[in-house]
Amino acid sequence: MIKNDYTIRITQKEDYLPTEIIVRQAFLKKDKPVCLEHYLLNQLRKNDDFIHELDFVMEKDGRIIGQNVFVKANIKADDGRDIPVLTMGPISIVPDLQRQGYGKAILDYSLEKAAEMGFGAVCIAGNIKFYQHSGFKYASEMGIRYHGLPEGASAAFFLCKELKNGFLDGVTGEYATPQCYFVTQEDTDRYDKDFPAAAE
Numbered sequence: 001m002i003k004n005d006y007t008i009r010i011t012q013k014e015d016y017l018p019t020e021i022i023v024r025q026a027f028l029k030k031d032k033p034v035c036l037e038h039y040l041l042n043q044l045r046k047n048d049d050f051i052h053e054l055d056f057v058m059e060k061d062g063r064i065i066g067q068n069v070f071v072k073a074n075i076k077a078d079d080g081r082d083i084p085v086l087t088m089g090p091i092s093i094v095p096d097l098q099r100q101g102y103g104k105a106i107l108d109y110s111l112e113k114a115a116e117m118g119f120g121a122v123c124i125a126g127n128i129k130f131y132q133h134s135g136f137k138y139a140s141e142m143g144i145r146y147h148g149l150p151e152g153a154s155a156a157f158f159l160c161k162e163l164k165n166g167f168l169d170g171v172t173g174e175y176a177t178p179q180c181y182f183v184t185q186e187d188t189d190r191y192d193k194d195f196p197a198a199a200e
Ligand SMILES: CC(C)(COP(=O)(O)OP(=O)(O)OC[C@H]1O[C@@H](n2cnc3c(N)ncnc32)[C@H](O)[C@@H]1OP(=O)(O)O)[C@@H](O)C(=O)NCCC(=O)NCCS
Pocket: 026, 027, 089, 091, 092, 093, 094, 097, 098, 099, 100, 101, 102, 103, 104, 105, 125, 126, 127, 129, 130, 131, 133
């Protein structure tokens, strides 16, 4: 179980490359030998909707072991309103320290900071098995649909959490992952040509 042997702080510019490296290490799996997420993080940090005040690194014994980031997003409500929400990620913990509670710790901390900044809800694509421990639910249970999902396709990947109680009361509508999340393999391959081998 997690001990209090870590610190979480706002990411500085000098942390950008080290955090991309750990994202790549975390997301590269034996059964999934390609990774876009480190390049995605690089691109998100240049986007106007990226929230630098919610860009976090986790450190243990002077080493960066985890990170999480947030981006402004939107629900198109069925009554015509635009409901401002957040989306989140990539979030990662270095492979050798996964499943020891660090992921939940940085997630809970960063959600608390997002709530303190006044944001009302977070919508993400993710695995309920991890996110349910931090209060995420299937977005479909909250009346929020995922844009472009074919009829009959499972929306089990699409999760939501209110940061303000009741923020989504009376809201039904559609959420689309912000365009800035759609990076291509081709652009990532180009970026990887100069990416440090340390990330392998
Ligand atoms: C996902 C990730 C951030 C979780 O961080 P973590 O420190 O490994 O997870 P925690 O130890 O805090 O997990 C808390 C609980 O969430 C659940 N959980 C976490 N990762 C899980 C997984 N991959 N599959 C199923 N359940 C998971 C478990 O119930 C876990 O408790 P347990 O280990 O006692 O069973 C981390 O594993 C990671 O970096 N993975 C690779 C990158 C990634 O997939 N990022 C998320 C994309 S949506």
